[in-house]
Amino acid sequence: MGRLAFALLTLILTGCTGLQPTATPVVLFVTATPEPPPPTPNLSPTPVIAPLLNLTLTPRATSTPTPVRLPTLTPTLTPSFTATYTDTPEPTFALSACTLVPQGGFAALYSRDAAVQQALGCAQSLAVPVNAAVQDFENGRMVWVSALGDIPTGTIYAIFNTGQYLRYADTWVEGVDAVQPVGGEGAPSGRLAPIRGFGKVWALNAAARNGLGWALGAESGTGAQVQRFERGEMIYIGALNQTYIFLAQGGVWRLENAPF
Numbered sequence: 423m424g425r426l427a428f429a430l431l432t433l434i435l436t437g438c439t440g441l442q443p444t445a446t447p448v449v450l451f452v453t454a455t456p457e458p459p460p461p462t463p464n465l466s467p468t469p470v471i472a473p474l475l476n477l478t479l480t481p482r483a484t485s486t487p488t489p490v491r492l493p494t495l496t497p498t499l500t501p502s503f504t505a506t507y508t509d510t511p512e513p514t515f516a517l518s519a520c521t522l523v524p525q526g527g528f529a530a531l532y533s534r535d536a537a538v539q540q541a542l543g544c545a546q547s548l549a550v551p552v553n554a555a556v557q558d559f560e561n562g563r564m565v566w567v568s569a570l571g572d573i574p575t576g577t578i579y580a581i582f583n584t585g586q587y588l589r590y591a592d593t594w595v596e597g598v599d600a601v602q603p604v605g606g607e608g609a610p611s612g613r614l615a616p617i618r619g620f621g622k623v624w625a626l627n628a629a630a631r632n633g634l635g636w637a638l639g640a641e642s643g644t645g646a647q648v649q650r651f652e653r654g655e656m657i658y659i660g661a662l663n664q665t666y667i668f669l670a671q672g673g674v675w676r677l678e679n680a681p682f
Contacts, residue, residue, distance in 0.1 A: 520544035527665060528649050528656045531678050538676075541669050543652030547572040554646035554659060557620055560613070560635030564620045565666070566592060567657060571650035578623050579657075579668070580630040587668060587675045588630055594619035609636055616641065 522545040524532040532538055553568040562582040570577045576592030593599075603625035606615025613636035616624045620641060624631050644661035658665045667676040 522546065522548065524649060524656070525549040526647065527658060528647075531656070531665060531667070538667060541671070542654050542656075542667070546650040546652060549647050549649040552646050552648050553643065554657075554661075555620075555641045555643045556659060556661060557616055557641035558638045559616075560638065562634045564616065564623075564634065564641070565657070565659065566619055566641075567646055567648055569648065571648045571655060573650070576619070578619055579666075580623065580627075580634055581666075581675060582633045585675065586633075586673050588627070588633075588673070589668070590623045590627065590630070592619045592623075594622045613637065614640065 523529065524545055526549055528549055532542070548571075550569065550571050555566040557564045562580065565579040565581060567577050569575060578590045578592050580588045580590070599622055601617050601621070603615055603617065603621035605625055606617075606621060609615050615621060616637050618641075620637075624634065642661060644659060646660060647658040649656050653671055654667065654669045656665055656667055663679075665678045667678060669675065
């Protein structure tokens with residue numbers, strides 16, 4: 423009986439279900455909502471020290487210093503020594519120390535003038551007779567001697583009115599060198615160009631040519647005496663009756679009116 427009732431109940435329920443309308447299925451599309459990204463970490467350091475540094479400083483009161491003038495000290499200098507000056511005397515020339523002594527008129531000039539002794543020194547040769555020639559110029563004179571004392575070398579002196587002189591070896595050769603110097607053709611009226619040995623020196627050496635100028639007349643021959651010294655020579659010119667003292671230091675000459 424119970425089973426029959428359950429079966430009957432099932433049949434009734436099944437029949438009721440079959441009489442209901444069929445339901446239309448609904449398709450639902452579910453879209454996943456993206457999960458929000460995690461927050462970006464704040465990499466800036468937490469300002470912990472900054473508030474401590476933000477201090478307000480109260481400036482200290484400034485004061486203008488008053489300059490203090492130092493006392494002016496005048497130093498007192500005490501000399502450590504007293505300088506004394508003593509003139510050094512000129513050395514005295516000892517004529518007795520010379521092996522050779524001046525001769526003739528040279529001896530008279532030499533012995534009476536200590537300055538000449540100091541300037542020339544001891545004689546280096548005897549007084550030697552030589553041939554000579556002289557020629558006057560606008561600003562001086564030329565002198566030629568056939569030998570320089572005991573040295574058989576012809577020598578030419580260009581003597582200026584300023585007290586200076588130049589000395590040259592006589593290199594003019596007869597038959598080889600020209601008699602008339604180059605440039606001697608332009609002599610002004612009343613003037614001459616020197617010739618032969620004088621002309622060669624005058625033409626080739628501007629210092630002699632410019633210092634002497636043009637010749638006033640022709641050269642003239644004469645006899646002479648020459649004696650060499652340590653620092654110069656003495657030359658007596660017979661035609662002038664005068665003695666030249668040529669000093670090697672400074673190129674200074676002196677003319678003495680003392681016959682040989």
